[in-house]
Amino acid sequence: MSVSKPLPHDAAALHVTGQARYVDDIPTPRGTLHLAFGLSQIARGRITAMDLAQVRSSPGVVAVLTANDLPFDNDVSPSLHDEPLLAKGEVFYVGQPVFLVVARSHRAARVAARRAEIRYAEEEALLTVDAALAANSRFEDGPRIYHKGDAEAAIAGSAHVIEDSFEIGGQEHFYLEGQAALAMPQEDGGMLVNSSTQHPTEIQHKVAEAIGLPMHAVRVEIRRMGGGFGGKESQGNALAVACAIAARQTGKCCKMRYDRDDDMTITGKRHAFRISYRAGFEAGGRITGVSFTHLVDCGWAQDLSLPVADRAMLHSDNAYAIPAIRIESHRLKTNLQSATAYRGFGGPQGMVGIERVMDHAAHVLQIDPVELRLRNYYDAPSDAPAEGGAAPRSATVPRGISEKMKDNSTPYGMEVTDFELHEITAQLLESSDYARRRRDISEWNADNDRLKRGIAFSPVKFGISFTLTHLNQAGALVHVYQDGSIHLNHGGTEMGQGLFQKVAQVAASRFGVDLNRVKITATDTAKVPNTSATAASSGSDLNGMAVKAACDTIRDRMAAHLGEVYQQPASAVVFQGDRVRIAETEITFETAAMMCYTGRISLSATGFYKTPALDWDRIKGKGRPFFYFAYGAAVTEVIVDRLTGENRILRTDILHDAGASLNPALDIGQVEGAYVQGAGWLTTEELKWDGSGRLRTHAPSTYKIPACSDRPDVFNVALYDGQNREDTIYRSKAVGEPPFMLGISAWLALSHAVGAFGAGYPHLNAPATAEEIWRRAERIQDGV
Amino acid sequence: MSTKMHIKLTVNGKNEEFLAEPRELLIYTLRERLNITGPHIGCETSHCGACTVTIGGKSVKACTMFVAQANGAEITTIEGIGSPDDLHPLQTAFKEHHGLQCGYCTPGMITRATKLLEENPDPTEEEIRFGMAGNLCRCTGYQNIVKSIKAAAAEMNAAKEAAE
Numbered sequence: 001m002s003v004s005k006p007l008p009h010d011a012a013a014l015h016v017t018g019q020a021r022y023v024d025d026i027p028t029p030r031g032t033l034h035l036a037f038g039l040s041q042i043a044r045g046r047i048t049a050m051d052l053a054q055v056r057s058s059p060g061v062v063a064v065l066t067a068n069d070l071p072f073d074n075d076v077s078p079s080l081h082d083e084p085l086l087a088k089g090e091v092f093y094v095g096q097p098v099f100l101v102v103a104r105s106h107r108a109a110r111v112a113a114r115r116a117e118i119r120y121a122e123e124e125a126l127l128t129v130d131a132a133l134a135a136n137s138r139f140e141d142g143p144r145i146y147h148k149g150d151a152e153a154a155i156a157g158s159a160h161v162i163e164d165s166f167e168i169g170g171q172e173h174f175y176l177e178g179q180a181a182l183a184m185p186q187e188d189g190g191m192l193v194n195s196s197t198q199h200p201t202e203i204q205h206k207v208a209e210a211i212g213l214p215m216h217a218v219r220v221e222i223r224r225m226g227g228g229f230g231g232k233e234s235q236g237n238a239l240a241v242a243c244a245i246a247a248r249q250t251g252k253c254c255k256m257r258y259d260r261d262d263d264m265t266i267t268g269k270r271h272a273f274r275i276s277y278r279a280g281f282e283a284g285g286r287i288t289g290v291s292f293t294h295l296v297d298c299g300w301a302q303d304l305s306l307p308v309a310d311r312a313m314l315h316s317d318n319a320y321a322i323p324a325i326r327i328e329s330h331r332l333k334t335n336l337q338s339a340t341a342y343r344g345f346g347g348p349q350g351m352v353g354i355e356r357v358m359d360h361a362a363h364v365l366q367i368d369p370v371e372l373r374l375r376n377y378y379d380a381p382s383d384a385p386a387e388g389g390a391a392p393r394s395a396t397v398p399r400g401i402s403e404k405m406k407d408n409s410t411p412y413g414m415e416v417t418d419f420e421l422h423e424i425t426a427q428l429l430e431s432s433d434y435a436r437r438r439r440d441i442s443e444w445n446a447d448n449d450r451l452k453r454g455i456a457f458s459p460v461k462f463g464i465s466f467t468l469t470h471l472n473q474a475g476a477l478v479h480v481y482q483d484g485s486i487h488l489n490h491g492g493t494e495m496g497q498g499l500f501q502k503v504a505q506v507a508a509s510r511f512g513v514d515l516n517r518v519k520i521t522a523t524d525t526a527k528v529p530n531t532s533a534t535a536a537s538s539g540s541d542l543n544g545m546a547v548k549a550a551c552d553t554i555r556d557r558m559a560a561h562l563g564e565v566y567q568q569p570a571s572a573v574v575f576q577g578d579r580v581r582i583a584e585t586e587i588t589f590e591t592a593a594m595m596c597y598t599g600r601i602s603l604s605a606t607g608f609y610k611t612p613a614l615d616w617d618r619i620k621g622k623g624r625p626f627f628y629f630a631y632g633a634a635v636t637e638v639i640v641d642r643l644t645g646e647n648r649i650l651r652t653d654i655l656h657d658a659g660a661s662l663n664p665a666l667d668i669g670q671v672e673g674a675y676v677q678g679a680g681w682l683t684t685e686e687l688k689w690d691g692s693g694r695l696r697t698h699a700p701s702t703y704k705i706p707a708c709s710d711r712p713d714v715f716n717v718a719l720y721d722g723q724n725r726e727d728t729i730y731r732s733k734a735v736g737e738p739p740f741m742l743g744i745s746a747w748l749a750l751s752h753a754v755g756a757f758g759a760g761y762p763h764l765n766a767p768a769t770a771e772e773i774w775r776r777a778e779r780i781q782d783g784v
Numbered sequence: 785m786s787t788k789m790h791i792k793l794t795v796n797g798k799n800e801e802f803l804a805e806p807r808e809l810l811i812y813t814l815r816e817r818l819n820i821t822g823p824h825i826g827c828e829t830s831h832c833g834a835c836t837v838t839i840g841g842k843s844v845k846a847c848t849m850f851v852a853q854a855n856g857a858e859i860t861t862i863e864g865i866g867s868p869d870d871l872h873p874l875q876t877a878f879k880e881h882h883g884l885q886c887g888y889c890t891p892g893m894i895t896r897a898t899k900l901l902e903e904n905p906d907p908t909e910e911e912i913r914f915g916m917a918g919n920l921c922r923c924t925g926y927q928n929i930v931k932s933i934k935a936a937a938a939e940m941n942a943a944k945e946a947a948e
Contacts, residue, residue: 015887018822018862226888496886676925
């Protein structure tokens with residue numbers, strides 16, 4: 001069977017030879033026009049005059065469009081209809097598109113876009129969460145509050161109470177391929193759009209609205225992205241819509257690619273949070289209650305901020321059974337880029353909150369941070385094996401009632417029935433030699449004044465499913481041709497995660513054929529309609545199941561027909577080893593396909609899947625938003641320099657739960673990449689805006705993502721030997737986002753190292769840049 | 785501004801001759817004039833390395849070099865390093881050792897790695913990490929990229945020894 005094999009990425013041979021095509025590599029017809037936006041230069045105000053004469057007369061310019069020139073809907077929002085493609089008289093952030101230049105070259109368009117003279121009546125911009133809170137500038141009427149028990153009462157009666165407030169910065173996606181789209185007008189007024197998007201159906205929807213046609217007139221195709229990470233879930237809408245409108249008006253093929261600086265200036269990023277907490281602990285380390293307040297910087301438009309902020313609340317427990325909890329979440333509207341989806345979708349911020357509480361409490365209670373965490377873990381399922389892999393079981397098997405059992409329900413009332421972390425933690429602590437290294441580090445730190453080392457463990461429990469329940473559906477289209485070759489299409493998009501290969505492995509396994517019979521094709525809204533974004537780590541869970549359904553439909557038809565021909569029951573027909581066996585007879589798969597074709601059997605089928613068992617009320621904050629949880633844990637060791645704040649990751653050990661992996665090589669790649677990206681978020685990646693709301697870190701020269709030389713010196717990554725207890729595709733688990741949060745261990749290790757400079761708690765903010773580390777080390781050494 | 789220069793280049797062994805504005809950037813020459821789209825545009829400020837090519841034996845970021853500066857030069861891009869039917873050992877290694885995910889950085893990464901292994905045929909892991917620090921990847925976390933380069937170096941050194 002193809003599933004579970006560590007096969008290379010499906011397009012690896014094309015990538016290594018430079019032949020893999022991205023949107024910007026697609027050959028375009030002669031006369032293709034290029035687009036650029038003219039951007040707002042202020043953070044908030046009314047446009048009082050706009051002189052575009054210099055733009056129009058700039059060499060190579062074909063057309064210049066403003067909001068008044070848009071024939072139909074002027075909106076590119078994925079949610080609230082609050083995000084005009086081109087500003088309607090008012091601007092809300094520095095970088096907001098105000099007008100659109102259509103020119104004969106990319107450069108001509110960009111040069112012209114800088115020649116506008118726009119006058120504004122400036123208004124006071126809200127550039128911080130404090131300013132937004134003071135002005136009551138927010139999405140939704142007031143804060144969302146989820147709670148379980150009476151947190152304040154529980155905290156008040158505790159032996160130890162800790163409280164603090166800290167900042168968590170946002171994060172630029174820095175997909176290596178910037179946003180890009182290409183629109184080709186069709187003969188009947190329709191539009192063919194190639195877009196670097198995680199969400200082709202939404203591109204189709206927004207383009208159709210913008211050119212005043214039904215969705216059937218717009219076809220969106222995407223073979224691959226050069227990275228997405230959530231940044232291409234909604235942020236590609238503007239480019240695709242602009243291209244389609246310009247293509248309609250000029251009759252020419254139109255292409256738009258953001259230059260990197262424009263990309264970083266215009267598009268949304270990960271939500272920055274301020275988290276305040278108050279938590280109570282018993283003397284023995286058991287948490288009694290915790291109260292969180294999240295101030296979420298959503299930027300100027302709603303985009304996906306509500307579900308992002310919800311998911312942060314839903315991960316405020318992480319791995320811990322907390323008897324009483326209250327989470328208050330303010331979704332604040334500021335005059336910055338509209339924060340958007342980013343790997344983890346708010347989960348990482350929520351998780352950093354509770355991990356900070358655990359870190360702080362371990363310091364105050366003088367308990368080893370791992371021991372403290374273990375005492376607060378959710379209970380393992382009652383049938384969990386003492387060692388080794390977990391057997392699948394139904395989520396509804398009742399557990400024995402024991403006084404020792406914790407209340408294993410989450411703050412939102414979902415029972416945790418698949419908690420793998422006891423076993424994962426035990427294995428990882430042993431393989432990483434945590435206890436000995438922690439002792440060694442204490443000794444080493446005692447002998448060193450300027451350099452200190454730190455080590456930290458952190459677990460991940462991440463909920464899998466879109467919290468907007470209706471998004472948990474997927475479709476597929478499979479054809480078997482008369483020569484035995486198989487054409488595969490589904491609603492998921494490929495952004496490097498290896499989805500296409502995993503799903504092809506599923507298809508090959510269902511037909512029992514070699515993988516090279518299966519042709520992977522571009523995602524296409526004309527083949528599979530009404531798809532959800534490839535997001536929430538759900539790509540292989542949803543699309544794998546849809547493809548399985550389609551393959552099984554065809555296989556069952558083939559089995560019935562071949563059984564009839566050979567006078568055997570359909571159950572006697574076996575698809576295996578690239579052949580088909582019917583009782584004693586064995587034929588090739590292509591012979592089987594040809595026989596079915598001549599026997600007038602349909603060899604094409606659609607497949608559909610919807611995730612079962614979900615039931616979620618986001619206003620009440622109660623129900624089962626997730627089908628299951630994915631788990632993982634990491635131990636990171638770092639070293640810091642007190643005089644400069646300079647720091648390095650010395651060693652990382654990870655054990656991650658991908659269920660019964662569909663492809664261990666691709667999954668390990670996801671884990672490694674996610675960890676490094678997560679550690680980057682919490683260490684070097686710092687977004688800075690100036691006092692006028694202008695993003696100053698708008699290029700890799702000033703925004704530091706991890707480089708090859710920043711990788712941990714020792715990096716041990718393994719997959720946990722288990723399988724999903726829920727009935728997912730071959731019992732695998734989603735792996736796109738969960739390992740991102742393993743990077744939290746790097747931030748905690750820095751906290752441990754900085755703490756070694758004095759007796760106090762370091763109170764690190766995130767990102768813990770060299771400057772932040774230096775500041776905290778100075779303070780702690782001074783006994784502040 | 786419109787004074788055009790007569791430019792001659794040898795790209796992947798093929799002679800090219802054309803008139804171009806001196807300020808035309810080499811990456812546009814390659815991608816738009818010559819339809820060589822393996823080198824990608826990532827940051828346009830020479831930080832990410834997606835556009836890395838080899839010019840006169842050196843790794844160069846084609847996004848910040850004027851075509852006029854490259855006049856007369858011999859240029860090798862990923863397309864000149866190997867083809868799907870005839871892969872360079874580095875290309876095989878990146879494929880087999882999963883040294884890529886989205887693939888956007890891969891052409892520049894491999895092009896840079898060919899020079900790294902010429903400069904230092906048997907690099908340590910540390911030397912690979914610092915030798916490749918000018919090429920960014922946002923997907924892999926670099927572990928498999930380093931692994932791929934090590935594997936290719938071993939393969940190439942073994943082939944060299946066998947030939948000697």
